[in-house]
Amino acid sequence: MAERHSQPDGCVAGSSFQLPLGKELFDPERLADICDGDVQFENEVVQMFLEDAISHFEAALLAVKAGDFQRLGREAHYLKGASANMGAHALEAIALDLEIQSGQNSGYCEQTLISVLVNIIDKLNRSLAEIL
Amino acid sequence: MARILLIEDDLTTRLILKQALHNAGHEVIIAENGESGLEKAHQLHPDLIICDWMMPVMDGLEVCRQVKNHPKLATIFFILLTGREEIDDRVKGLDSGADEFLLKPIDINELKARVRAGLRSGKLMQDLWRSNQALEELNQQLLYRNQMLELMSLTDQLTGLLNRRALEQTLPSLMQEIRQQDSSSRYRYLGVFMIDVDKFKAVNDTYGHAVGDCVLKILASRLLSRAIPNSSLYRYGGEEIACLSPFINDKEAWKYGESMRLVIAKEPFDISPEMSLNVTISIGGVIWSADYLPSGTPTTSTLTYAHELLHQADIALYQAKRDGRNCLRITEFY
Numbered sequence: 001m002a003e004r005h006s007q008p009d010g011c012v013a014g015s016s017f018q019l020p021l022g023k024e025l026f027d028p029e030r031l032a033d034i035c036d037g038d039v040q041f042e043n044e045v046v047q048m049f050l051e052d053a054i055s056h057f058e059a060a061l062l063a064v065k066a067g068d069f070q071r072l073g074r075e076a077h078y079l080k081g082a083s084a085n086m087g088a089h090a091l092e093a094i095a096l097d098l099e100i101q102s103g104q105n106s107g108y109c110e111q112t113l114i115s116v117l118v119n120i121i122d123k124l125n126r127s128l129a130e131i132l
Numbered sequence: 133m134a135r136i137l138l139i140e141d142d143l144t145t146r147l148i149l150k151q152a153l154h155n156a157g158h159e160v161i162i163a164e165n166g167e168s169g170l171e172k173a174h175q176l177h178p179d180l181i182i183c184d185w186m187m188p189v190m191d192g193l194e195v196c197r198q199v200k201n202h203p204k205l206a207t208i209f210f211i212l213l214t215g216r217e218e219i220d221d222r223v224k225g226l227d228s229g230a231d232e233f234l235l236k237p238i239d240i241n242e243l244k245a246r247v248r249a250g251l252r253s254g255k256l257m258q259d260l261w262r263s264n265q266a267l268e269e270l271n272q273q274l275l276y277r278n279q280m281l282e283l284m285s286l287t288d289q290l291t292g293l294l295n296r297r298a299l300e301q302t303l304p305s306l307m308q309e310i311r312q313q314d315s316s317s318r319y320r321y322l323g324v325f326m327i328d329v330d331k332f333k334a335v336n337d338t339y340g341h342a343v344g345d346c347v348l349k350i351l352a353s354r355l356l357s358r359a360i361p362n363s364s365l366y367r368y369g370g371e372e373i374a375c376l377s378p379f380i381n382d383k384e385a386w387k388y389g390e391s392m393r394l395v396i397a398k399e400p401f402d403i404s405p406e407m408s409l410n411v412t413i414s415i416g417g418v419i420w421s422a423d424y425l426p427s428g429t430p431t432t433s434t435l436t437y438a439h440e441l442l443h444q445a446d447i448a449l450y451q452a453k454r455d456g457r458n459c460l461r462i463t464e465f466y
Contacts, residue, residue, distance in 0.1 A: 034148045034240055036155060049144040077186060081215055082142045084237040 019090050019123045022130040030087025043131070049086050050128040053079060054121055060098065061117040064110060072113075073102035094120060134251050137161045137178040139169030139195060140213070141187045145238070149182065152240050153247065166190030170198055173205055179258075180250050182234075182243075185214040185225070193228045200229030207261045209254035211246060213238065288367035290345055291352035299366040299374055303438040310378060311422045319362075319378040323385040323462075324441050325417040326449040327355070327392065330457040332371035335409065343403055344371075347411055350401045358395040360388055374442070382419045382464070389415050389460040397458055412458035416449025420465040441465060 019025070023046060035042040056075050063071035076099035083092035094116075101108050108116070136158045140146040146162060153160045161176055163169035167190045169183060181199065185192040192212050199205045212230040214221065225233060231253070232246055286298035294302075303324070310322055329335075329351060336344040348371060355365055355373065363377030375392070379385045393415055400408040420441055444465060452461040 036152065036240065041151060045144055045147055048147060052143040078142060081236055082144055085142070085145045
């Protein structure tokens with residue numbers, strides 16, 4: 001996911017990361033495959049995925065703010081599977097990293113995680129707006 | 133068209149799989165978690181279940197275990213969706229009863245192929261289960277018929293009492309049973325009574341066999357009404373009835389014998405509203421004690437003792453007849 005820079009206090013800061021917008025987020029071949037080439041259904045699925053992903057990233061954000069890393073792990077696991085299924089590989093990598101961080105509970109400081117999650121939610125919202 | 137239950141918490145995966153299965157011509161039932169999926173499996177009995185492994189509330193492994201442990205659901209083909217590729221995970225899945233795995237991210241063509249294969253296999257399993265059920269039912273019927281035949285072969289049709297065959301089966305085993313009880317046991321004595329209707333031939337000759345049969349039925353019914361716990365009555369042949377009963381001592385045997393005699397003699401038999409008959413019985417009894425059968429006596433010898441016991445009861449009965457009928461004579465086994 002994001003590039004990480006070690007900070008003096010041991011916290012790692014996430015810098016800007018590359019998350020394509022709109023339909024670029026998805027592997028087109030995978031999308032066509034899972035939607036059986038049905039373009040209308042494809043749009044419906046993409047929209048539903050983005051809405052669902054936003055709600056789960058928001059839940060992950062709340063979990064970080066509450067210090068509930070178990071919940072963060074569950075949300076990250078869900079997002080990892082859902083993204084993989086949609087061929088959203090960049091998002092899958094972010095979710096995987098979040099799942100790993102939730103286990104370690106110390107790699108990123110809370111502020112870094114919040115910043116990463118806020119960025120992702122923003123980008124996903126922009127993607128959704130583009131598609132709509 | 134098959135009925136497929138899809139249990140998946142991921143919204144988009146659910147939507148995609150539902151559409152793919154629907155396009156393949158199947159009816160798709162959706163459940164968003166394991167608990168709800170299990171409930172729908174019970175309610176709707178699908179042909180195939182596709183279930184995600186990692187889910188909140190109840191995971192796919194537990195759903196699979198519960199489905200496969202339920203007799204009515206066990207034959208449903210179960211496909212577990214998983215991102216886990218480790219051998220240990222697969223072993224866990226197979227141990228829970230899963231029939232097939234599908235790795236995530238799911239390949240739709242593979243999904244369709246696995247569903248087709250699963251439905252074929254599931255149909256065979258269900259056919260087999262139905263055949264087994266039918267065989268099981270048939271087996272139960274045969275068992276029931278055998279029991280009925282066995283019962284009929286041991287029962288006297290006219291009186292409803294057990295018959296001579298039953299007596300010959302029971303007496304030796306009852307003797308063995310009493311012998312095997314330890315010396316502190318209450319029931320160390322066995323009373324064998326032979327009961328004969330006095331002047332029964334005259335009843336048949338005077339009133340006909342129908343009245344004779346009626347007398348035997350009433351006789352059996354009155355003796356049964358007076359029977360003490362653990363005693364049993366057998367129609368030994370003709371108008372002769374045998375009675376076996378374990379006793380605490382020989383006085384008990386006298387008391388029981390007398391009570392049988394009195395229950396017959398005390399009131400006339402109502403054959404019809406217009407016809408009553410005074411009936412009496414003679415009883416010959418023999419008291420056998422467990423001490424008469426040495427320990428280690430083989431079953432074949434017990435049989436000889438049993439015949440001797442019946443013979444001695446018969447002799448006592450003849451004595452009762454000679455002493456004027458309507459009386460009880462009891463001897464000790466010798």
